[in-house]
Amino acid sequence: MDDPVQGDQLKSIVERIERLEEEKKTIADDIKEVYAEAKGNGYDVKVLRKVVALRKRDLEERKEEEAILDLYLQAVGETA
Amino acid sequence: MDDPVQGDQLKSIVERIERLEEEKKTIADDIKEVYAEAKGNGYDVKVLRKVVALRKRDLEERKEEEAILDLYLQAVGETA
Amino acid sequence: MDDPVQGDQLKSIVERIERLEEEKKTIADDIKEVYAEAKGNGYDVKVLRKVVALRKRDLEERKEEEAILDLYLQAVGETA
Amino acid sequence: MDDPVQGDQLKSIVERIERLEEEKKTIADDIKEVYAEAKGNGYDVKVLRKVVALRKRDLEERKEEEAILDLYLQAVGETA
DNA sequence: GCGCATTGATGGCTGC
DNA sequence: GCAGCCATCAATGCGC
Numbered sequence: 001m002d003d004p005v006q007g008d009q010l011k012s013i014v015e016r017i018e019r020l021e022e023e024k025k026t027i028a029d030d031i032k033e034v035y036a037e038a039k040g041n042g043y044d045v046k047v048l049r050k051v052v053a054l055r056k057r058d059l060e061e062r063k064e065e066e067a068i069l070d071l072y073l074q075a076v077g078e079t080a
Numbered sequence: 081m082d083d084p085v086q087g088d089q090l091k092s093i094v095e096r097i098e099r100l101e102e103e104k105k106t107i108a109d110d111i112k113e114v115y116a117e118a119k120g121n122g123y124d125v126k127v128l129r130k131v132v133a134l135r136k137r138d139l140e141e142r143k144e145e146e147a148i149l150d151l152y153l154q155a156v157g158e159t160a
Numbered sequence: 161m162d163d164p165v166q167g168d169q170l171k172s173i174v175e176r177i178e179r180l181e182e183e184k185k186t187i188a189d190d191i192k193e194v195y196a197e198a199k200g201n202g203y204d205v206k207v208l209r210k211v212v213a214l215r216k217r218d219l220e221e222r223k224e225e226e227a228i229l230d231l232y233l234q235a236v237g238e239t240a
Numbered sequence: 241m242d243d244p245v246q247g248d249q250l251k252s253i254v255e256r257i258e259r260l261e262e263e264k265k266t267i268a269d270d271i272k273e274v275y276a277e278a279k280g281n282g283y284d285v286k287v288l289r290k291v292v293a294l295r296k297r298d299l300e301e302r303k304e305e306e307a308i309l310d311l312y313l314q315a316v317g318e319t320a
Numbered sequence: 321g322c323g324c325a326t327t328g329a330t331g332g333c334t335g336c
Numbered sequence: 337g338c339a340g341c342c343a344t345c346a347a348t349g350c351g352c
Contacts, residue, residue, distance in 0.1 A: 013118045017132050020111045027104045028326095031097055032350085038093045044235050045351090049325090050228045052097055061221060068210045075207055108327095129328080173278045177292050180271045187264045191257055192333090198253045206334080212257050268344095289346075322352090329346075336339085 039045050119125050199205050279285050 009121070010123070013114060013123065013128065014131060014135070016114050017111055017128075018135070020107055020114065021132075021136075024104055024107045024111070027100055027107065031100045031104070034093060034096050034100065041089070043090070043093065044231075047228075047231045047235055048093065048097075050224075050231055051094060052101075054224055054228055055094070055098070056101075057221060057224060061217060064214060064217060068207075068214055071204075071207050071210055075204055126329085133328090169281070170283070173274060173283065173288065174291060174295070176274050177271055177288075178295070180267050180274070181292075181296075184264055184267045184271070187260055187267065188332095191260045191264070194253060194256050194260070201249070203250070203253065208253065208257075211254060212261075215254070215258070216261075286347085323350105324352100325348105325350080327346105327348080329344105331344080332342085334339105334341080336337100 035045050035048065038048055115125050115128065118128055195205050195208065198208055275285050275288065278288055
């Protein structure tokens with residue numbers, strides 16, 4: 001641990017994470033801005049969020065069904 | 081609502097949000113990757129997370145203290 | 161806080177929670193048993209879990225759609 | 241799989257699991273209610289949770305110690 | 321100030 | 337038996 005190289009590696013890891021988290025926060029703020037702007041244009045934010053969530057869910061649902069289909073196929077025919 | 085322009089605006093809003101959320105997810109995945117890589121190099125992820133959280137907290141406290149200091153300075157007639 | 165009645169109330173709260181958590185654990189164990197039994201009868205537990213999860217998701221999806229429909233109706237007609 | 245009896249068995253398994261999961265959810269909701277009620281009576285939920293968690297841990301540790309004690313007793317030729 | 325939604329942490333289950 | 341994965345649960349932050 002006192003090895004400078006090890007210390008540098010740790011430092012590098014932490015800094016990479018912090019950098020990425022900043023970027024993530026920036027994007028999260030951008031999203032908030034879009035909602036705020038939409039609200040300013042008369043949209044109901046709650047509804048908007050529902051729409052986005054529902055579309056996301058639909059997408060996941062579709063993926064999920066594919067996954068279970070694959071499982072069935074494997075269970076029946078031994079091969080994917 | 082049946083106004084095509086309004087519909088397009090709504091569509092645009094939803095798509096902008098979805099685009100941003102994808103970016104956010106990409107970054108979140110990057111962060112996970114860094115942790116996974118660190119783990120592969122023998123670091124304790126739990127500890128790592130604590131370090132990051134602690135630094136974040138420290139940073140926020142420092143900002144908070146600066147903000148308070150600014151208030152004090154203003155209160156005594158100094159311009160920050 | 162030193163009021164015995166207050167102390168008893170706290171005790172009562174904690175005990176109610178603990179009782180409920182025990183019940184919850186019992187049920188969780190029952191679920192495990194069912195899976196184990198199914199496995200003993202030749203069922204693929206992984207597939208079983210997928211089936212259960214998928215059905216749950218379908219149900220939630222339906223509820224979600226109803227919720228968003230209600231929101232739309234409210235947004236349009238002012239009344240639920 | 242096309243055997244009706246097998247199909248019924250599968251159905252039965254899934255339904256038993258779903259029934260149990262509903263019960264589990266009911267209890268989880270009851271627990272939430274108790275916390276909410278406690279909050280309404282002026283208790284700090286966060287602290288309450290700590291209390292419950294601590295007692296749980298204590299209980300587990302006591303069991304653990306008993307288990308170790310049993311092992312010791314067996315090791316010296318005593319029957320537990 | 322409260323409730324909600326997201327995010328992070330923990331513990332349990334499964335597969336190797 | 338252990339590591340990785342997943343589901344659950346607690347905590348924080350945000351919006352109303």
